Structure formats: structure tokens, C-alpha cells
Amino acid sequence: MRHSLPMVIAGSLALAACSARAEPKGTAETREAASPERGTPDVDAAVRAFYQPYTLPFEESDNTADWDRPIFSAAVRALIEEWKKGFSDDEVAELQDFAWLCECQDWDPKSFNVAIEPHPAPMVDRAEVPVEVAIGWNEIRSARMSLVRDGDAWLIDDIRSETFPDGLKAALEQAIAHRGADAA
Numbered sequence: 001m002r003h004s005l006p007m008v009i010a011g012s013l014a015l016a017a018c019s020a021r022a023e024p025k026g027t028a029e030t031r032e033a034a035s036p037e038r039g040t041p042d043v044d045a046a047v048r049a050f051y052q053p054y055t056l057p058f059e060e061s062d063n064t065a066d067w068d069r070p071i072f073s074a075a076v077r078a079l080i081e082e083w084k085k086g087f088s089d090d091e092v093a094e095l096q097d098f099a100w101l102c103e104c105q106d107w108d109p110k111s112f113n114v115a116i117e118p119h120p121a122p123m124v125d126r127a128e129v130p131v132e133v134a135i136g137w138n139e140i141r142s143a144r145m146s147l148v149r150d151g152d153a154w155l156i157d158d159i160r161s162e163t164f165p166d167g168l169k170a171a172l173e174q175a176i177a178h179r180g181a182d183a184a
């Protein structure tokens with residue numbers, strides 16, 4: 001079932017209004033990807049966990065916006081918090097009208113799938129993981145996730161994709177700068 005753009009925007013605005021709560025690092029969502037037999041988090045399991053909410057039927061999902069999930073590094077979280085200062089009830093902020101991990105407004109939870117492409121082993125506390133995201137309706141998005149290890153969890157430090165060719169961090173910085181220029 002596809003949702004209309006007004007419903008998605010209304011849902012995004014509702015989520016933005018409730019987004020003040022912050023989760024501590026290493027929450028259940030990120031810890032479940034840990035590999036106890038090796039004592040280090042499993043990168044592929046972490047990536048699968050990042051996309052798991054997209055596989056839930058809409059009525060069973062908690063509808064938390066990607067930017068409000070505890071899956072981002074401290075550097076990205078700081079940018080997100082600065083970016084969220086631009087939220088208002090009057091209009092949707094730049095980057096607020098779609099889900100970041102799937103680069104979409106709509107997806108089919110029944111056919112949603114993420115394929116983790118072959119990648120090198122993590123280097124110390126960093127990993128680069130290419131993914132192919134099937135959102136449904138024969139639509140596929142490609143992305144490269146830059147992950148950092150934070151304690152017992154892997155967190156997203158950047159995403160490069162068609163929507164974020166220079167990375168999510170750069171897109172957030174640009175959106176913050178645009179808002180500042182518009183206010184001046």
C-alpha cells in the first residue's frame with residue numbers, strides 16, 4: 001500500500017514534534033548486532049538491523065524517523081540536532097520529506113530487502129559497506145555506508161548515494177547553511 005505525499009509529510013511533522021527524546025549510545029537496536037563469540041560487533045548484522053524497521057507492516061512500526069533513531073555517530077547526531085532546529089509546524093525542512101536509509105517516501109514492507117555487497121573487513125573501528133536497497137515495486141537504491149565502532153555497536157558515520165552524492169554529513173551541513181542564509 002502506498003501512502004500519499006501529504007500523509008508522509010504529516011507523519012514526518014508529527015515525528016519531528018516528538019523527536020526531542022535522545023537514546024543513549026549502545027541501545028538495543030545497535031547492540032543486537034554484536035557478535036559475542038568474537039567480542040566485536042558484526043558489521044553486516046548492524047547494517048541489517050539499521051534497515052529492519054522497513055520490513056515491518058506500517059501498522060506495526062513505531063514510525064520513528066531515521067534521524068531520530070540511535071544509529072548515527074556522535075558527529076552525525078550533532079549535525080542532526082543542529083538541522084532539527086529548523087523544524088517548524090509551517091513547512092517541511094530540507095531533507096525531512098523522505099526516509100534517509102531507503103531514500104524514499106514509500107516502500108513495500110512485504111518486499112523490502114537490503115543486500116549487503118561484498119566489502120573489506122573493518123579497519124580498526126571503521127568500515128565501508130555497500131548496499132543495494134530494494135524498496136518494492138522493482139525499485140532499487142544503491143548506497144555506501146561509512147560506519148564507526150562506538151563501544152559495542154557500529155553506527156552510521158556517513159551515507160553516500162544518489163540522494164547524498166557528497167554524503168549525508170555534507171547534505172546536513174548544506175541544509176543548515178541554507179536555513180541560515182534564508183534567515184539572514
